[in-house]
Structure formats: C-alpha cells, structure tokens
Amino acid sequence: MYEMMLNVSGFQVISTATNGEEAVTLYKSFSVKPDVILMDHRMPIKNGIEATKEILQIDNHSKIIFISADHTIKDVALAVGAISFKEKPFTMSSLIDNIKKALV
C-alpha cells in the first residue's frame, strides 16, 4: 500500500522488505542508497528498532521515517536515530509531507 501511495505521489520505490533482517540485507546490497527509508516496527525475525540501528551503523546519514501503530515506541525510535515518527493511522498527505521534509 505504501508503494501505491508513493508511486502516485511521484516517488520511486526501489525495494521493499518483509522483515527487518531482509531490510538490512537489502540496504547493504544497494550501490546507490535510497534517499528515504520507511521503517515499520513489528516485523518477524528482526524488528524496526534493531533494523534502524544496524542501517545507521552502516551509514549514519540514512534518513529513516519510523512508522508504527505502537505509539509507545516513538521515543525509542527517535533515540536510535529515526528522523521522524508516524503513528498509524495517518493520511497519505501527512506521510508525503514528512518525506518531502526529509528530502530537504
């Protein structure tokens, strides 16, 4: 669904991952790193917080927007280096605004 939202808004989705482990592996494999990463939290194998920490260890300039239905994770997400936190449910326009701010 994020892919649909982002495509109609003019962004290019270069890849998606189904769990945190896959996200980190994919990030390592990119020769050209993504401008922005949308990171969910509750995923099997590795959660969003762990994946965020690992990606930022690879490249601390990565821009990660943390998305979760669990508002209690907001402070932790920002503390580990996410540039912003979106609590579900959010509107498409608010997400696009966050992405545009991140790209500035």
Add this chain to the structure above:
Amino acid sequence: MLEETTLDLIIAIYIIIIAIVFGIMYTKGGLPFLWFLSTIFNAFGSIIFYFRHFDLVYRMIANIFYFLAAIALVISVIQEYCELLNNGKKNQMNVKRVSKSLAVSIPFLVLIVTTILVSMAIVTIVMVILLFKIYLRKKSITHLFMLLTLITGLLLLFFSILSNFNVQGAWETAVFMKIIFYTNTLAVGLSAPIDKRLNETKKNYFEAYNRAEFYKDLFAHDISNILQSVQTSMDLFPIYLEKPDDKKEIYNLIDILKSQVIKGADLVTNIRKLSEIEEVKSSTESIEVCQMIKDAIKYLKKVYEDKELVILFDSSDKKYFVKANKLLLNVFENILINSVKHNNNPVVEILIRISKMQINNNNYIEMEFIDNGIGIPDDLKEKIFQRAFMKGRSVNGMGLGLSLVQKIIEKCDGRIWVENKIKGDFSRGSNFIITIPEV
C-alpha cells in the same frame, strides 16, 4: 497470685487449644508445616512440663520438646530465607549449606556458653535477624507475627535464664512472656490463611490486569493497522477516480478494503478465542489429530500460495485420538505459520512426525514439527512461550502466539517445547514437539 502448678496447667491447656487452632488453620493452607510442628512440640512440652511437679525427669523431657520446637522454627526460618535468596525457588543446596554453617557454629557456641538456654538465645537472635529480613521483603502480617513470636521467644529465654539465677521477678516475667509467645503463635496460625487468600487475590488481580493490558495492546495495534489500510485506500480513491484508465487500481483498492474487513472479523474471533482459553471456558473432546494436522497444512498452503512449501507428513493412514478442544487446530496452524515466517530459504521444508509413546505408564501422542527455518537460540527456547515475549507481535494473521499455544496444550494436560532440528546447531531449524495424553 496463682500457684505455679495451676499456672503451668493453664498454660498447657492454652497451648493445646492453640495447637488445635493451628492444626485447623494449617489445613486451610498458607502455614509452613514446621511452624505447625513447632506448636505441637510446644504443646507436648507444656503438658510434660506440668508433670515436673511430680518428678524432675519430666522437666528434662519437656525441655527436649521445647528444644525440638525451637529447632523446627530455626529450620523453617532458614528454609524461607534461602528461598528468598533464590527468588522463591526451593534450593536444597542452599538450605543444606546454611544449615551446615549453623550446625557447625552451634556446638562452638555451646562450648563458649554454659547452658543450652544461652545457646538457644543466640540462635534465636540470628533467626530474628533473618526473619526481619524476610519480613522486609515480603511485608506480610503472618511474617510480622512470626517475628513477634521469635522476639517474645527470645525474651522468654532471657527471663528463663535470669530465673535460673534466681533474679527477683524473672520467673513471673518469663511466664508472662510464655503466654505472649503462645498468643503470637496463635496469631501466626490465624493470619497465615488470610495472607494466603490475600496473595491469591492480588495475584489474580495482577494476572487479570496484565491480560487486559496485553489484549489492549494487541487489539489497538492490529486495529490501527487495519485502519491504516482503509485510510490509505480512501486517500488513493480520488486519485484513481480521476484516471479513467486506472480502473484496475480501483478494483484493487476495493479488494484491499474487503480484506481489511475480513482481518477485522478475524481479529474479533481471535480475541474471543484468547479470552476463552484464558478463562478456562473451553471443553475437551476426543479429537483425531492426523486430520487436524492435514487441515492445518491446507490452511497454510492457502495463506502462502506464492511461497514454495515442501511439507512431509506421514501418518501411514493411522488415526490418533487425543482429549483436546478445537483450538488445537490453531496450535498446529500457529506452529506451521511460524515455520514459514521465520524462514529465509527459497524453499520452506517442514517435516511432521506423529507417534505413540509412554510417559510414567501413561499413553501419549507425540507430534514433531521440524522446519528448516532460522532456528531459536538456546537462551530463547523457553522465553518464546512467555507472554512478555509476545510484546511486539501481532495477534492478527500470526495466530495466537506461542504463549497461548502453550496454554491450549497445557489445558489438554499436554506439553510443548522446542529443540534444534540438528543437535547442537540451532541455526539449521527448529523442532516443535507436542505431547498430549491419548484417549
């Protein structure tokens, strides 16, 4: 002033009544057996002590019973203190170690002092200190009265020693302390069952509170996810409506909305199942497990249509019956889904074995679910079944969670645990093993 014989008789009758009350309260639970035993010894001691007026040898026998009563209390306090050090787990090694240290030090103390009363007093001081530490941790009324009992016991010993040296007023004070000592013992007996019931109520309250928090967390999270999909669909609709060539996308959004309704309904069903398991409402029946496993496999293939699954299940067309409830299907589905979800291989392999076995002369059906997934490290093998571990998971789509899987199995008087697929190497996959009594 009452005569000594009359006083001794009154005290003997008093402690007999206390011993009877103690015995009744002991059957209600909450009282350590050794405190009950100590009261019995005190009762015998008091009865025999009365007869010292006829023959002094009875005094010696009475003192033996008093000594045994004191030893029982000492062992009880040491036992409880060791449990406290081990966080509630009974550890025979620590009890033995502490008892040994005390046993070694007691004869040494006896060498220093001249009477057994002084030795007992020193031991009682140590017990008071230990019981005070126990009371500070547990803060129960029973332990407060236990502490008061030992303190008055100590005072009784002190004044008994003084009485031996014919200090004026010491004997009367010792008798008074004896009565207070036995009254405190009675208070211990009366308060223990009340404390036990209070603790059970507290435990039930916290369990119910934690359960409510757990469901609230899972429910809120899953509903938020469903609403997000609906919100996004609503945001995308106007965009696609303006593009007449994108009708396919509109139908796609409609399918997404339909699936979210189904997810919502599944969520409600799952929450109901969760509370049913927790509230012991489910009844058991005779269930043929091979068919149930086959149904779970069918469900798994439907959920993971796009995934390459190789599932081997050879039941040799035998039938195995267990006493369980229909939630057992959710157990199998949960384990199979986890085998796929926690698997990075392009081909997911699951081997299911089923057999009969005997444990303690009882017949059981054993089921093994062996996968080629990422495996579970040894330090997590027990934790994955704990509810706290479930924080960060979803109840929707992932089934019921392993803590509830374990609950369902336990309600069938069965057991579930996990081993490595390959011994000594957890990373090659897991083997979930379930045993349930055969019907």
